Amino acid sequence: MRLLLVNPNMTEAMTDRMAEIARTVAPPETEILPLTAKRGFPYIASRAEAQIGGALAYDLIAEHAEGTDAAIIAAFGDPGLAGARELFDFPIVGMAEAALMSAAMLGERISIVTFSPVMRRWYGDSVRDAGLMPRFTGVRTPPAHVRDLANLQQNLRPELIRLCAQAVEEDNADVVILGGAPLAGLAPEIANEVEALVVDPITAATVQAQALVSLGSQAGFARRRSKPLAKAASGLPDALTRQFGRDMDP
Amino acid sequence: MRLLLVNPNMTEAMTDRMAEIARTVAPPETEILPLTAKRGFPYIASRAEAQIGGALAYDLIAEHAEGTDAAIIAAFGDPGLAGARELFDFPIVGMAEAALMSAAMLGERISIVTFSPVMRRWYGDSVRDAGLMPRFTGVRTPPAHVRDLANLQQNLRPELIRLCAQAVEEDNADVVILGGAPLAGLAPEIANEVEALVVDPITAATVQAQALVSLGSQAGFARRRSKPLAKAASGLPDALTRQFGRDMDP
Amino acid sequence: MRLLLVNPNMTEAMTDRMAEIARTVAPPETEILPLTAKRGFPYIASRAEAQIGGALAYDLIAEHAEGTDAAIIAAFGDPGLAGARELFDFPIVGMAEAALMSAAMLGERISIVTFSPVMRRWYGDSVRDAGLMPRFTGVRTPPAHVRDLANLQQNLRPELIRLCAQAVEEDNADVVILGGAPLAGLAPEIANEVEALVVDPITAATVQAQALVSLGSQAGFARRRSKPLAKAASGLPDALTRQFGRDMDP
Amino acid sequence: MRLLLVNPNMTEAMTDRMAEIARTVAPPETEILPLTAKRGFPYIASRAEAQIGGALAYDLIAEHAEGTDAAIIAAFGDPGLAGARELFDFPIVGMAEAALMSAAMLGERISIVTFSPVMRRWYGDSVRDAGLMPRFTGVRTPPAHVRDLANLQQNLRPELIRLCAQAVEEDNADVVILGGAPLAGLAPEIANEVEALVVDPITAATVQAQALVSLGSQAGFARRRSKPLAKAASGLPDALTRQFGRDMDP
Amino acid sequence: MRLLLVNPNMTEAMTDRMAEIARTVAPPETEILPLTAKRGFPYIASRAEAQIGGALAYDLIAEHAEGTDAAIIAAFGDPGLAGARELFDFPIVGMAEAALMSAAMLGERISIVTFSPVMRRWYGDSVRDAGLMPRFTGVRTPPAHVRDLANLQQNLRPELIRLCAQAVEEDNADVVILGGAPLAGLAPEIANEVEALVVDPITAATVQAQALVSLGSQAGFARRRSKPLAKAASGLPDALTRQFGRDMDP
Amino acid sequence: MRLLLVNPNMTEAMTDRMAEIARTVAPPETEILPLTAKRGFPYIASRAEAQIGGALAYDLIAEHAEGTDAAIIAAFGDPGLAGARELFDFPIVGMAEAALMSAAMLGERISIVTFSPVMRRWYGDSVRDAGLMPRFTGVRTPPAHVRDLANLQQNLRPELIRLCAQAVEEDNADVVILGGAPLAGLAPEIANEVEALVVDPITAATVQAQALVSLGSQAGFARRRSKPLAKAASGLPDALTRQFGRDMDP
Missing domain, CATH: 3.40.50.12500 (Rossmann fold)
Incomplete structure (x- = not known):
């Protein structure tokens, strides 16, 4: 199982600390892939910052979506959670x-x-x-x-x-x-x-990611009726653009 | 880890079926102990029956509490959940x-x-x-x-x-x-x-029992301030009487 | 009119005190029948105790249901109220x-x-x-x-x-x-x-029991669609078993 | 006990019908005093009408407050209930x-x-x-x-x-x-x-008026802290003006 | 545009002060018509007083409804707001x-x-x-x-x-x-x-009255399905009686 | 008064149509400045898109904040509204x-x-x-x-x-x-x-923008205690970076 640990903040030391904790509680066969925002804020602390940080988290998740079983949005406050859950076809865990x-x-x-x-x-x-x-x-x-x-x-x-x-x-x-x-x-x-x-x-998010992967088959996510319609995005990173347009004709 | 799967209904075939499912999703080192109510109803379907079935579940949990890491109350509707959570010093999972x-x-x-x-x-x-x-x-x-x-x-x-x-x-x-x-x-x-x-x-209850045991140290349960005061119960099964009186002088 | 005053606690002095108050406010033609739990706790003070005490109240009500016009569950907190209201065909008053x-x-x-x-x-x-x-x-x-x-x-x-x-x-x-x-x-x-x-x-419960008997004909209770289905209970007191199975073939 | 049955509508036949029902359920020693609005509407059916009808009910209650034990505002919808309850020192029952x-x-x-x-x-x-x-x-x-x-x-x-x-x-x-x-x-x-x-x-209102009189001593109403401050009203009926100014110096 | 500023209190100095503020924020072409209750209370401070004050506000609005574009009920607490909004065919603004x-x-x-x-x-x-x-x-x-x-x-x-x-x-x-x-x-x-x-x-009420007049055509108010049925009122001021009976045959 | 009309969608025809409507209802001295997202989606229709569109709206508002009295986020659904309201020191109107x-x-x-x-x-x-x-x-x-x-x-x-x-x-x-x-x-x-x-x-948003500018002095926005702390943003457009860092030492 591959689990993204997506920090929408730019502080890598935080990401490292959280990944370390996650690894102590995850079973050995779980690969934890820590990702840190390359733009934005050292530490999100307001709704304006969360609006931007949540959007940046989508970039990171989209870039690493292939082969991923679940993703944790690793900022308490859960920036972008509702939208990520609509957009991606695997469990998205808010811390x-x-x-x-x-x-x-x-x-x-x-x-x-x-x-x-x-x-x-x-x-x-x-x-x-x-x-x-x-x-x-x-x-x-x-x-x-x-x-x-x-x-x-x-x-x-x-x-x-x-x-x-x-x-x-x-x-x-x-x-x-x-x-x-x-x-x-x-x-x-x-x-x-x-x-x-x-x-x-972060411990709770890690054990819940395990639990949710056990529960919800990835096929089920793809069948959901409540997914957004495919969209032609402009000016967004390639992986995210592909994610939004994933059911569109080539 | 030892996990009680407590069916407050009397239908053993249901308990067996649920235990079978729980074992497919639990890791091999988890011992699933299925328990079926010896009194009460074949299948709880009302609040009056749940009042009684919940009380019967306490008997079963108390009898097997020693060495247990978590218990599932294995009836959708969760008879007795709030009280069991106060009374026992390990996670109680409602289905x-x-x-x-x-x-x-x-x-x-x-x-x-x-x-x-x-x-x-x-x-x-x-x-x-x-x-x-x-x-x-x-x-x-x-x-x-x-x-x-x-x-x-x-x-x-x-x-x-x-x-x-x-x-x-x-x-x-x-x-x-x-x-x-x-x-x-x-x-x-x-x-x-x-x-x-x-x-x-039952799958959800099993994976959540795993998750909660990872999260909450059993020591923490004993320290909780919101536990009921010790009480001298009369006419209840021995194990349950001991559970209610657990902090009382001998 | 016959009114059960059911104390789900074991403390008879409390029952007596409450019955005394109820009699001062009830009209002389009302028979107040005080009943005290024979098992359980001296005084219910938690949800776990209320789960058990509520079930014990059903025993007492079922045993004296014949000829009764209303019952008060005489413990503030109303253990078992929702279930009792489903089960019995007369007004159940929570204190x-x-x-x-x-x-x-x-x-x-x-x-x-x-x-x-x-x-x-x-x-x-x-x-x-x-x-x-x-x-x-x-x-x-x-x-x-x-x-x-x-x-x-x-x-x-x-x-x-x-x-x-x-x-x-x-x-x-x-x-x-x-x-x-x-x-x-x-x-x-x-x-x-x-x-x-x-x-x-207890004064409020007594005057409300009077009021409810004036309002709801006992026939209406029997016609209710929301009553539990008849059930074959096992290991419960006889009167309660009969109550749960009241519409079953002999 | 004296009970006002205040119809904020002008239709006396309704008042009579309701008083007749109330008398069948009240004990013989209860005096039911039916009162019908002299102004307003034949039958209140909107919030604008209820605003006016509620105010008219205050006139009727104030005029007969002396010696009264409780009043029913006898229009389903309870025009003026919250205000009447603040203003008068006896139970006000909304139908x-x-x-x-x-x-x-x-x-x-x-x-x-x-x-x-x-x-x-x-x-x-x-x-x-x-x-x-x-x-x-x-x-x-x-x-x-x-x-x-x-x-x-x-x-x-x-x-x-x-x-x-x-x-x-x-x-x-x-x-x-x-x-x-x-x-x-x-x-x-x-x-x-x-x-x-x-x-x-109307049966419910009558039995509840009985119940509330048994419960709340009239002295308690006078002691309430949440009563409106005494006010000098102008252009209102005398009895109501006195009610609003009841604690004012002469 | 003509805007009624209806003070359900009897204190004219308050009305004058509020009208003065309203005029500083309204555009010059808005006519502000201040109206003060001729009966009732110097200052409404309870629900009983608001019940009466709200009804008095209807008298004032009805009397000046002709040619009016909007009315402010100029007492914080909004006495009579819901009913006035049903009754009159222009925006009613609660302060x-x-x-x-x-x-x-x-x-x-x-x-x-x-x-x-x-x-x-x-x-x-x-x-x-x-x-x-x-x-x-x-x-x-x-x-x-x-x-x-x-x-x-x-x-x-x-x-x-x-x-x-x-x-x-x-x-x-x-x-x-x-x-x-x-x-x-x-x-x-x-x-x-x-x-x-x-x-x-009062500033907020004035700017909102302007905003609402820009938004909702008066024709729309007359077409509303949720208006009260026409009613034959008795003993109310003439203008208000006409307002309640406005769709009745002459 | 200068009012930004910020369309977080990329469809300029929609922006033009909305600006046209806004101009018919705004007074002549109000300058309406229509802005259209240069990136993102032709038309936002999900929470994932709104997460991104809301962040893009901040870019546009920040770029034109100087001299602006209010901004409308001109997409029903109000992407980014709560954050924009924290961040900018003038009224932000959600459509x-x-x-x-x-x-x-x-x-x-x-x-x-x-x-x-x-x-x-x-x-x-x-x-x-x-x-x-x-x-x-x-x-x-x-x-x-x-x-x-x-x-x-x-x-x-x-x-x-x-x-x-x-x-x-x-x-x-x-x-x-x-x-x-x-x-x-x-x-x-x-x-x-x-x-x-x-x-x-869009008519409602325009009249409310007018109303809010009349009500809340821009000085008041700057004094708010609930504004985000100044932050050093990275990789965001210059104007937005300045906005987040606006109280920081140079």
Whole structure:
């Protein structure tokens, strides 16, 4: 099985960190192919950036679609998820959606804890888009944005544990998702200090990609009635243009 | 990994069929332990029966909890799911919920097709309880109840394919779940004839049980703040009484 | 008129107290028949316990169904309510639901005040199941659980009055329900100290049982299309087995 | 106990008919005082008419408030209900709301059947305002408006029974409310021919008025924090002006 | 174009102030006709008052309907809006609804800040009636009611700026509406001190009245199927009686 | 006032037609600047295409932002609306959202009628994103997609009138929006044949752009707290890169 791990952000260190985590949880026969955006933003943190980052993710997926079994859009917030799911004939996994759906099977009430108030709105959108608002208790964040994303896990650790405790005590969360690529891999390290289950999104996305490939035959994707009509695109990368025009006459 | 497959119905042939399917999708190192209710009903089809069947499922899970990594409540409708999740310190997978969450990662709009109008209301409840109503397009069933559950898959096949087509054309479903234990294993057989992805619930429950065990450390379950207080139960089976009183002084 | 007052908890003192209150508000010609669970839990406080307690309530109702006009499930949280309503051919009154519906006719915004944070989630479920979330402002409780239920009314009285005041001032409640059998009968005693209407659930359940018997002829219940199909149950108490199989050939 | 039966419509024959029904269900010691609007419309059938009719109901209630224990606003659609409940210090019963709340305790899914498509929207509003949309399956009506309200019960009887059957079969209703004052008293006459419980709104309003008086002490109403501030009204009937200014200095 | 500015309150100074603001934003060829209720209340602040005030607004609109292109109901809370829209054949603009719809096109999350806790509930109703709850973050008010409405803008200015800051910081509002006629015209004066867009409702209502007249031809209103049936009203002002009976034979 | 009319589709004839309509409704002093996407798709009809088209719209807006007072994203479905509204410091008008908000002030229940079933889902998303689902009655379309967009208005005219009639009769719509750029300008031509108000989206967008410029001072946009943090973008057009980095040190 080949799994694309598509980072719509430009920060390769994040992609590497996420691929490393994904490989620890995927079975050995799964090939994880990490891809990083070549244009756009170091780190998407708003809807305007997600609009552009989502479109860039399509370029990367289209370029590597051949022989691929599933793709993870590896930015919490799931830029471009709905469109990618229409366009490509294999499972597309959103990191936020996979974390939410997994959390919803582990416990009843779900919170997101993340590193910056800047992310609150976009992450909240991803819960609404997942359709899981009835299970959601909100996003908790530190009061101020921190620019040094590289050292977040050490610097914010006590603050994030405190936010998890608030999610449990005040919001009655059963499961806490540590949202945002800069927190990838932190969940198992702080789990002992939280009175709830703690979910790591890239781990969730990886196990869900495995699960979905087991469930949905690729032939089924091609038969879907709800796929976009074939379109003649202009000025887009070749692979993406071919993807949009895939049922058109040559 | 040891996985309980708990059928709250008394029909062993159904349990056997579901265990057979689960074993085809689980990795070889997973031990599937099928359990069938010794009391109750041949096939749960109402909320009153689910109230009782859910309580009986707790007996079975408690009796085999030692050394278990996860349990599937193997009746679409998920009798007793919320309570089991509070009570036991490992993942509890609902067959309906697992199918819904999986479907929601494969496509946007989700339908349930099942074999009898009698099931409509209970299955609808399970979508509401899962919290996924915004992604749900409804339950479609044949107009009348059929008593011969054993031969449903042959007898109703054309009717069920027609109902899937209606779910796609009229309700714009991207994914159709074939709900109900009597339809276990039918999804891959009719998938070619449906213009949407088709999900088999016991397969979904099995792959999700795998995924959840990878995600949530059993230690985390024990630390949860939202567990019921220890209680001295009376007149319940021994194993279940111990489970309710598990933190009490001897 | 004969009215069952079914306590799914094992604490007879609670049943007696509730029956005493019910008799003060019922007309003299109403026979109140108090029934207490012989198995299960001293006091239900979680969904797992409610799953079992609800099933035990069915045993009690089935045993005394003959000649009965209505039954109250006398545990706030309404264990087994939806199923009981399907199964029996007379009105089934949930103590929480009756309090909520009554409150909703007295004022616009409704709060629940109860004695322990442990009850919060289960009581919240009962509002969702009643379908009255748009009128609901939340559950307020003391911060910690108190094990001595017998003396709650004296010990917690000032705290409960303070919680009612918060419900009024911060949540804009028009009506406050004092939820939980241990608080039965407290409402009229503290009403003078609350700037809102205060509802006692067992009183509400009793007056609603009267109202429903006046409204719905028992013949109508038997004609309902939405009743479960007759079922051959195994290993259940005789009366309940007969109830499930009531339309089957002998 | 004194109960006002306030018809915001001008048709006295309707008032008389409703008072007659109310008296059959109220205990003998309850005095039913029927009141009919002296201005306005023969029969309210739109929101513009309800705006005016609701205000006229306040005149009637204020004039007879002294010594009154409860008032029914006896027009399905409940004109002026929210405001009356704020203004007066005794229970105000809406005929639609009382029917809905009663129905919601008799069964799970509730339909309204009425005599004209003209009423559909206003009646739907009353369900939304009651906060019971999650229990509601819709309004069913004949396709065209009939002007002869006096003979509706005979002329439309077969059509209304057919609409009830559709509510049961297609909408899965457990309880059907026959909405609209012109249908007052019809429910028990057609109940035999409907596979669901059938609720008569004026009967429901009368039994709920009884229930609410038993529950909420009049002193509690006066203590409510959510009452409007005292106001100096101009150009309104004397009794209503006094009601609005009731806490003002003389 | 002729635009009625209908104040359902009796305070002419408010009407004058609102008309003055409306004239600054309307094009010179728009005739603004200010109308003030001759009966009722100095200032509507509850649902009971709004029931009556809304009915009085119909009198004023009906009296001046001839030759009118649109009417503003110039009380935040929109008394009588739904009925007026059914009844009259030109655009009816609610001050609250127009502010909300305008705000929803300027930013994503909308708050209302107003001068008194007394208004909270009625203003909240107007958001629900507008159908915009998903965009709404709540009403913020000073803790206590202030009776001196005439000097509110000076006296409460710092408090209102502080409430706007809370709406931005705690509720993540993008747009703040300064609700309530006594605050008319304050928005531009404090906008510099708020980190969000600030909307003045009478300005919003005026520009929306212009917009709606450009959009909907008056002929279209007359063709609407959803208009109330013609009715013979009694005891209402002549112009309103004619309006209700407008399609009846002479 | 300068108003950008940004067509994220590549079909210039559509842009020209929409600009022509906009100019008939805008005051003479408004400069309408039509812009057409130079890359992408002839006509956006899916979420994948909207993801890309929305990002392309940002290029066009950024390039012409200097001196601009407002921009219309002139594709029904509003690609990129939420992000554009965060990013730019002037009103961004979505053609679908403006039509919906305008319709919601003209009548209570709103339908969309469009030319192809392909558009149904994306247009439905725009209602959800606008937050107006409680006012929405659904999208009606012909059963099959028609490829000849240029002659739609003549070819589909009778079909579209029939769909409007269904929206009125079956869905009780008060206002019908003719959605989709290929139908621009058709509303006034068929209005006479529809028993509801009919709204033309580009007209609605133009009048709302006027209204919003009157309401929200451009200074207010710059002060918003909810703007994205300044970002160093790579590989994007220069004007857009400057827009994202606008508050960064040189």
